[in-house]
Amino acid sequence: MTEFETHPPAYTETVPATGRRPFVFAVPHAGRHYPRDLLSASVLDTKTLRSSEDAYVDRLFDSVPDTGAVLIAATHARAYLDLNRDPRELDPRLIHGLKGRDDLMDSARVRAGLGLIPAVVGPDMPIYKGKLDIEDVLSRHDRLYMPYHKRLGNLLNACIAQWGRAYLIDCHSMPSTLEQNRTKPLGRKTIEADIVLGDCWGTSCDRAFTALAESLLTREGFRVRRNIPYAGGFVTEHYGRPAANIHALQIEINRGIYMDETTLEPKDCFWDIAARLSRFAAALMAAQDEGATQPHTKEYGRRLAAE
Structure with a gap:
């Protein structure tokens, strides 16, 4: 059963009532609407289709408007259309009518069946x-x-216009294990992190901002890694322009810490995880309020995280 009985809009948007800050939290993969045309064309049942969903990530971050950030979340399933892809990432193996087009992007994601319209x-x-x-x-x-x-771009431009800077936190979840190289009989490998921060190896946001986020998440008790195995996707690559004061940071949350990956149900600790992420987000935004008049340095980030 899908969450919406009628065709929903592309996204939901929640804005702060007061105290707005130059932050946008975006959730592109937690949509729970599975359209009838997808279900009728698929060989998979809804539960299996949901295995690619970043389940409940929008709910983990639903308090960020209370501390000044805009929250924008996709409504439709990732299996239907992947918003974290370049629009040229179309798969000729899946789609009729692409023959002769010279504007397609032959990326590793497309070759893996994970283009704009996922094949798997x-x-x-x-x-x-x-x-x-x-x-x-x-x-x-x-x-x-x-x-x-269009809306995400407009929100970031509005931050630049008002504050001269913008911070995009692109929110995702990751499976607790990853498929190993198929040429080796290694099976699946456990991800030894609760959260992975992706800044495209320092190109999508100021490294000091990533360091600050890491420090604040660690303070909340999370095990944090940077860029491995997820360095960032289209959203961080496309919108992150540190030289123009637009900083994009991807956050991947290990599904195993907040949900049962077999039943797809939240664990009893779900709201504790959400509260810890809420405190992280509030601290990150407060730090940038102070840091706007100070240089971004690792020492500054460590000092704020230790307070």
Whole structure:
């Protein structure tokens, strides 16, 4: 059963009542609407389709507007359309009507079946019975992709206009284990981190901002790594422009710490995790209020995290 009985808009947006700050928290992969055309064309049941969903991440961060950030969250399933992709990442193996086009992007993500319109939800887990028509794909792009990214871009531009700087926190979740190289009989590997911060190896945001985020999350008791195994996706690569004072940081939360990955149900500790993330977000925003008049340095970040 899907969350919406009628066709929802591309995203929801929650704005602070007061005390707005130059922060946007975006959740592109937690959408819970599975359209009828997806379900009828898929060989998978809804529960299996949901295995690619960043389940409940929007709810983990639903308090950030209380401390000054805008929260924008996609409504539609990631299996239907992936907002964290370049719009040119279309898969000719999946979509009719792409022959002869020279504007496509042949990325590793497309080759893995994880383009704008995903072909799989995981290794050896194809979604569709057959190929899709290009008209259907363009409809999804126009109805969902364009409105979400237009709004996200406008929110960041508004931050620049008002404050001269903008911070985008792109919020995701990750499975607790990853498939190993198929050429080696290694099975799956456990991710030894609660949270992975991705700044595209220092290119999508100020490294000191990443260091500050890491310090504050560690203070909340999370085990944190940077960039491995997730350095950032299209959103951080596309919007992060530190030289223009737009800083984009991806945050990946280990699903195993807040939900049962088999039943897809939240654990009893769900709201404790949410409270810790809320305190992190509030501290991060407060630190930037003070840091706006001070140089970004690792020492400054460590001092704030220790207070």
